[in-house]
Amino acid sequence: MIEIQDVYKTFGENEVLKGITAIFHPGKNNLIIGGSGSGKTTLLKCIVGLHEPTKGDVIFDGENFTNMNFEQRVPIRTQIGMLFQNSALFDSMTVEQNIMFPLNLFTNQTKAEKLDRANFCLERVNLAGKNKLYPSELSGGMKKRVGIARAISMQPKYLFVDEPNSGLDPVTSILIDELIAELTAEYSITTVVVTHDMNSVMGIGDHIIFLHQGKKWWEGSNKEIAKTDNKELNNFVFASPFMRAAKASL
Amino acid sequence: MFHSLGKYILLLRLSFRKPEKFSVYWAEIMREMVSVGIGSLGIVAIISLFIGAVATIQTAFQLISDFIPKTVVGGITRDSTILEFSPTISALVLAGRVGSAMASQIGTMRVTEQIDALEIMGVNAPGYLISPKIISGVTMIPLLVIVSVGLGLTGGYIACWASNDVSTTDYMRGLTDGFNPVIATVCAVKAISFGFVITSICSYQGFYVNGGSLEVGQSATRGVVWSCIMILFCDLIISRLLL
Numbered sequence: 406m407i408e409i410q411d412v413y414k415t416f417g418e419n420e421v422l423k424g425i426t427a428i429f430h431p432g433k434n435n436l437i438i439g440g441s442g443s444g445k446t447t448l449l450k451c452i453v454g455l456h457e458p459t460k461g462d463v464i465f466d467g468e469n470f471t472n473m474n475f476e477q478r479v480p481i482r483t484q485i486g487m488l489f490q491n492s493a494l495f496d497s498m499t500v501e502q503n504i505m506f507p508l509n510l511f512t513n514q515t516k517a518e519k520l521d522r523a524n525f526c527l528e529r530v531n532l533a534g535k536n537k538l539y540p541s542e543l544s545g546g547m548k549k550r551v552g553i554a555r556a557i558s559m560q561p562k563y564l565f566v567d568e569p570n571s572g573l574d575p576v577t578s579i580l581i582d583e584l585i586a587e588l589t590a591e592y593s594i595t596t597v598v599v600t601h602d603m604n605s606v607m608g609i610g611d612h613i614i615f616l617h618q619g620k621k622w623w624e625g626s627n628k629e630i631a632k633t634d635n636k637e638l639n640n641f642v643f644a645s646p647f648m649r650a651a652k653a654s655l
Numbered sequence: 656m657f658h659s660l661g662k663y664i665l666l667l668r669l670s671f672r673k674p675e676k677f678s679v680y681w682a683e684i685m686r687e688m689v690s691v692g693i694g695s696l697g698i699v700a701i702i703s704l705f706i707g708a709v710a711t712i713q714t715a716f717q718l719i720s721d722f723i724p725k726t727v728v729g730g731i732t733r734d735s736t737i738l739e740f741s742p743t744i745s746a747l748v749l750a751g752r753v754g755s756a757m758a759s760q761i762g763t764m765r766v767t768e769q770i771d772a773l774e775i776m777g778v779n780a781p782g783y784l785i786s787p788k789i790i791s792g793v794t795m796i797p798l799l800v801i802v803s804v805g806l807g808l809t810g811g812y813i814a815c816w817a818s819n820d821v822s823t824t825d826y827m828r829g830l831t832d833g834f835n836p837v838i839a840t841v842c843a844v845k846a847i848s849f850g851f852v853i854t855s856i857c858s859y860q861g862f863y864v865n866g867g868s869l870e871v872g873q874s875a876t877r878g879v880v881w882s883c884i885m886i887l888f889c890d891l892i893i894s895r896l897l898l
Binding site for chain 2: 453454455475478479480482483485487489490491493494495496506507509510511559565
């Protein structure tokens with residue numbers, strides 16, 4: 406479980422996050438949604454420690470991550486997997502080396518064990534046999550899947566995903582969403598997904614937080630989102646005529 | 656200026672924190688050594704041969720007199736090659752070749768979130784990315800300078816043989832006469848210092864890139880410019896202190 410308590414983040418004069426509090430439970434797809442500039446990615450970066458909150462705490466299973474130094478954070482970080490918006494695969498390494506990289510650094514497994522784990526992760530994301538390809542030889546969807554394989558290689562307790570559907574066609578987007586949801590349920594991972602893709606929201610949003618102007622504006626599930634009368638959320642989710650028609654037909 | 660200097664020093668301190676796993680860092684050091692050493696051998700060899708030849712021809716041109724023994728040309732070529740041409744010119748060329756590559760590689764990793772990915776995994780990103788580069792710089796650049804000295808003096812020999820301004824016998828006698836070992840020490844100190852300057856400054860420029868591909872290019876340029884300035888500054892300081 407991840408708790409964020411009254412998190413503020415300021416860049417110079419610009420206050421991006423204004424007192425966000427939320428709890429993300431294991432085995433659920435926790436989605437952070439909001440318009441551009443609402444603070445979604447900043448909140449994600451504050452949770453994983455890429456940004457330090459100006460005020461407030463981030464707590465991983467009772468351990469206050471915000472107050473820890475680099476060395477103290479390492480044991481928690483080895484339990485974190487993250488998929489970046491552009492996958493962030495290491496260009497100089499093959500698919501297999503990318504997946505084995507955290508295993509090389511943080512485990513004492515033999516080469517055969519690490520290779521087995523890499524093959525298992527690749528099979529799990531339907532990329533068996535692509536071990537020797539370099540990131541430049543992969544399509545956008547394949548890169549995302551390798552990113553997921555790398556993120557789960559250490560059997561993480563926490564999975565963070567930043568814009569998993571950006572730049573992908575609708576079919577591949579749904580496949581990536583389904584994969585994230587399957588892994589979350591299968592390993593009871595605490596998954597936090599930053600997205601503004603409405604297919605993801607409606608498809609896998611067990612727990613959704615809507616950010617607006619740096620504040621938590623709404624919280625609920627994908628079942629509740631269609632019934633809400635929150636004006637800003639409705640303007641965001643049902644922005645297109647198609648979505649408005651879909652809502653009317655519900 | 657002082658803010659940047661402080662950031663640079665803090666980054667260096669982070670770079671030499673205890674590695675997570677030595678074997679992984681060792682592999683990275685070896686990879687960087689091959690890239691810096693073997694990768695730069697060609698360009699260093701070419702410039703050294705030409706600079707040695709040109710230094711010999713120009714020294715011979717300036718010292719044509721019946722009162723000056725011809726062997727002096729070999730001695731001057733040797734001292735100027737070891738003291739200045741090989742370490743400094745090689746370092747300036749390597750700043751362009753090795754330094755810009757390091758700044759752009761780290762800068763690209765920054766803008767494509769690869770450094771963020773390392774940090775999320777719990778890896779000390781400055782240590783993993785920068786320390787192997789600095790170690791390879793301070794070990795391989797001195798070796799390249801030794802090769803450069805050898806080839807520079809060979810270039811001088813070829814120039815003597817081809818031009819007949821000075822006989823090869825006089826040149827060889829000049830090379831071996833009155834050798835002062837201090838110049839070899841100065842050359843080594845310069846090479847090690849320049850290796851550190853190039854790799855650390857360019858890595859720093861790459862590590863703190865903000866933005867996209869344009870900024871990566873700008874960081875590489877800044878890395879090369881600052882490296883060249885600091886190479887010349889260190890050259891002056893080392894020469895003043897050790898000679």
